[in-house]
Amino acid sequence: xxxxxxxxxxxxxxxxxxxxxxxxxxxxxxxxxxxxxxxxxxxxxxxxxxxxxxxxxxxxxxxxxxxxxxxxxxxxxxxxxxxxxxxxxxxxxxxxxxxxxxxxxxxxxxxxxxxxxxxxxxxxxxxxxxxxxxxxxxxxxxxxxxxxxxxxxxxxxxxxxxxxxxxxxxxxxxxxxxxxxxxxxxxxxxxxxxxxxxxxxxxxxxxxxxxxxxxxxxxxxxxxxxxxxxxxxxxxxxxxxxxxxxxxxxxxxxxxxxxxxxxxxxxxxxxxxxxxxxxxxxxxxxxxxxxxxxxxxxxxxxxxxxxxxxxxxxxxxxxxxxxxxxxxxxxxxxx
Ligand SMILES: Nc1ncnc2c1ncn2[C@@H]1O[C@H](COP(=O)(O)OP(=O)(O)OP(=O)(O)O)[C@@H](O)[C@H]1O
Ligand SMILES: [Mg+2]
Numbered sequence: 001x002x003x004x005x006x007x008x009x010x011x012x013x014x015x016x017x018x019x020x021x022x023x024x025x026x027x028x029x030x031x032x033x034x035x036x037x038x039x040x041x042x043x044x045x046x047x048x049x050x051x052x053x054x055x056x057x058x059x060x061x062x063x064x065x066x067x068x069x070x071x072x073x074x075x076x077x078x079x080x081x082x083x084x085x086x087x088x089x090x091x092x093x094x095x096x097x098x099x100x101x102x103x104x105x106x107x108x109x110x111x112x113x114x115x116x117x118x119x120x121x122x123x124x125x126x127x128x129x130x131x132x133x134x135x136x137x138x139x140x141x142x143x144x145x146x147x148x149x150x151x152x153x154x155x156x157x158x159x160x161x162x163x164x165x166x167x168x169x170x171x172x173x174x175x176x177x178x179x180x181x182x183x184x185x186x187x188x189x190x191x192x193x194x195x196x197x198x199x200x201x202x203x204x205x206x207x208x209x210x211x212x213x214x215x216x217x218x219x220x221x222x223x224x225x226x227x228x229x230x231x232x233x234x235x236x237x238x239x240x241x242x243x244x245x246x247x248x249x250x251x252x253x254x255x256x257x258x259x260x261x262x263x264x265x266x267x268x269x270x271x272x273x274x275x276x277x278x279x280x281x282x283x284x285x286x287x288x289x290x291x292x293x294x295x296x297x298x299x300x301x302x303x304x305x306x307x308x309x310x311x312x313x314x315x316x317x318x319x320x321x322x323x324x325x326x327x328x329x330x331x332x333x334x335x
Contacts, residue, residue, distance in 0.1 A: 027056045027087075032094050040102050042130045050098075050131065056091045064088075071132035073099045074184045078165045078227070084283075099133070099169055103182055106130050108175050113137070122147040122234060127175060127182065134187065137173070138234065139180035147234030149181035154303040155211055155233035156183075158312070161299050162287045164207050166230040186229055189222035201228055205269055206280040206288075210315055211236040216268070237304050237312075271322040278319060279328050288316055289329075 035055035042048045052059065052068045059065045061083055067076035073095050081092035112128040116136060127135040140149050149172075156170035168184040175182065192198045198218065200208075208216050213236045220232040271278045280288075293313045300309055323329040 027090055027094055029090070029094065032056050033097065036094070036098050039131070040098070040105065048131065052095075056094045057087065059091065061088065068095070072187065073133065074168050074186070075224070075227070081163070081165060096169065099184065100171060102129060102131065102133060103135060103169065103171055103184065104173065110176065113176060125175075126185070134185035136183045136185050136231075137175050137180055138183075139175075139178035148238055149179070149234070150303045151211075151235065151237045152181035152183065152233050154237050154300050155230075157299045157303070158211060158296075159207065159230075161291060161295065162207075162210075162284055164203055164230075164284060166204060166207055166228065167233070168229060168231065183231065186222055186224060189224035189229060191219045192221035192223055192228075193218035195223055198223070200277075202277055203280045203284060204228055204230060205277050206284065206319065208268075209271065209278065209319060210312055212311070212315070214268075237308050271319055275322050275326045275328065278323065285320075285323070285329060288320055291316070 039050045064076045064079040077092040077095040080088040116124045116126045125137040156167045159167035170183040173182040215235045222229040
C-alpha cells in the first residue's frame with residue numbers, strides 16, 4: 001500500500017480528534033447546569049467552593065477565574081462576556097444562570113435580612129444569600145415618589161438585552177412577605193463621588209438616555225477595579241415620576257443660577273448638543289440597530305406599560321439618527 005493511502009486516514013483521524021477536543025472545551029449547557037445544580041442549595045454559612053472549571057470548562061481569563069473563586073459571580077460573568085469568544089460568552093451565560101437561580105430560589109430567613117446601612121431613601125435591605133452572595137432588596141411601595149421595584153428590574157433586563165454590562169443582576173422576588181426587586185450586591189465598590197474628576201462613559205450616557213434617567217447622581221454609580229456599575233433605577237422608565245420631574249426642574253433652576261450640588265448629575269447631556277459623548281461601544285450600537293419594538297416588548301411587557309416600551313424604542317431610534325447625522329454610524333452598518 002502506498003504511503004499516500006496511510007497519510008489521509010491519519011490526517012482525518014487527527015482533525016476529528018482536534019475537533020472533539022475543541023468541542024469538549026465548550027460547555028454543554030445541560031450537563032454544565034446539572035453539574036452546578038447541587039451547589040445551589042448550600043447554606044450561607046457553608047464555605048463550599050463551586051468546582052467551576054469542572055462544570056463549565058477551562059476558564060482562560062485569570063481575572064475571571066479569581067473572581068469566581070471569591071464568589072464574585074456577576075463581576076466574573078461581565079469579565080468573561082467581554083472576552084467576546086463563543087466559549088467565554090457561553091461560560092458567562094452559565095454563571096448568570098447559576099446566579100439567577102440562586103438569587104431566585106435560595107431560602108431567606110429573618111436572620112438573613114438587615115438594614116443596608118448605606119443610606120437610601122427607599123430603605124433598601126441587605127439580604128444574605130448562599131455562597132457568600134449578598135443582595136439589595138427594595139420592596140414594592142405604593143405611591144412612593146422615588147421608587148418602583150419594577151423599574152429596577154426593567155433597567156437590568158434592558159442592560160442585558162443591549163449588553164451594556166452596567167447593571168448588576170436584578171430580579172423579582174418575595175422576601176419576608178413583600179414583593180420587590182432583589183439586586184446582586186457589588187462587594188468592595190466605591191461610589192463615583194469618591195473618584196476625583198469622574199465623568200460618565202458614553203455607554204452609561206446612552207443607557208441613561210434610553211431609560212430617561214433623571215437621577216444619575218454620583219452615589220448611583222459604583223466603581224470597582226476600573227469598572228463602572230449603574231444602580232438605583234427606581235425613578236426611570238415611569239410614566240409619572242413626581243420626584244423625577246422635581247429633580248429635573250430644580251436642576252434647571254440651579255443651572256441657571258450657577259449653583260450645583262450634584263457634580264455628576266449636572267452633566268446630564270443631550271445627544272443634540274453632545275453627540276460625541278454618546279458614541280457607545282460598537283457591540284452596543286449594533287444591538288441598538290437590530291433590537292426592535294417587539295424585542296423590547298418581549299423582555300419588558302410584564303414590568304412596564306406599552307407606552308413606556310414605545311418610548312424606549314423612540315429614544316433609541318432618535319439617538320441612532322443623531323449618530324448617523326453626525327457621521328458616527330453608517331445607516332444599517334450592523335445589518
Ligand atoms: N447593588 C449594589 N451593590 C453595592 N452597593 C449598593 C447596591 N445597591 C445600593 N448600594 C449602596 O447603597 C446606597 C443606596 O442605594 P440606592 O441608591 O439604590 O437606594 P435609594 O433608596 O434608591 O437611594 P437614594 O437615597 O439615592 O434615593 C448606594 O449609594 C450604594 O452605596
Ligand atoms: Mg441612590
